[in-house]
Amino acid sequence: MKIRSAELKTVCGYTSTLPQPMLPEIAFAGRSNVGKSSLINSLMQRKRLARVGETPGKTRTINFYEVDALAPREAMMQDPDGEAGDLAARPDTAAGDNDQGARKDAAAGDSGQGAELVPAKAARGYVEEVPVRFHLVDLPGYGYANVSVAEKQRWGKMIERYLRDERNLRAVFLLMDIRHEPNANDRQMYDWILKSGHTPVLIATKADKIKRSKVSGQLKVIRQALNTPKGSILLPFSALDGSGREAVCAQILRLM
């Protein structure tokens, strides 16, 4: 996926009206400090699009980022549930960014004229790209100890209201720190997402913080704690080194 533009479009506080659902949405939920905003920056290949904090509780509003991208047509036509087990079973999925070759070929293709060029393009690995627009939605983190009970309740209500709203919400990506077993708050969020009729796509963040050899064991711990159904998606990811980025992008595109 090539990002043409990404910008913060709408910020919603507790009392704000949610924007009209104009575009398909992918929402990111997870405990405070788990890396939601960092994941959005990594996906968009931007350093400071979403504000990242050393201390938990950085994002306190629902932030809508509008994305305009180009994607290979094939990536858009995949079954969203396909290959789930396959992706989840590969802890080091798609660390490399191999967009570059496709970009060159697409540029070369622009100068072509005439139908007889098509087989030649295909032979060179020409990738047909289509424009895609969607919203990434950064939700406030939950489970941050240092806020008042009243504020925690407000955040909970804000997230619940968003999930219940009639929206063009394609999936909720629920982020877990790969180092920790999901806690009661995480299980509650997982159940909320399921009950609201949305698909939780799980992302195990900060994968750079553990040895590669420990990744699949930690993924198992997360699966067991949440009792995830077979074939559901769980992707290891690191915003630090970008590993897993392509796999997360592929999931987003399959859901469009």
Ligand SMILES: Nc1nc2c(ncn2[C@@H]2O[C@H](COP(=O)(O)OP(=O)(O)OP(=O)(O)O)[C@@H](O)[C@H]2O)c(=O)[nH]1
């Ligand atoms: N090593 C490492 N650090 C990360 C990664 N992702 C996020 N961090 C760090 O974790 C901290 C929190 O990241 P954020 O992206 O602000 O987390 P958040 O989930 O948006 O947090 P809230 O907005 O408070 O809910 C920051 O110090 C990030 O630099 C990662 O993949 N690897």
Ligand SMILES: [Mg+2]
């Ligand atoms: Mg944040």
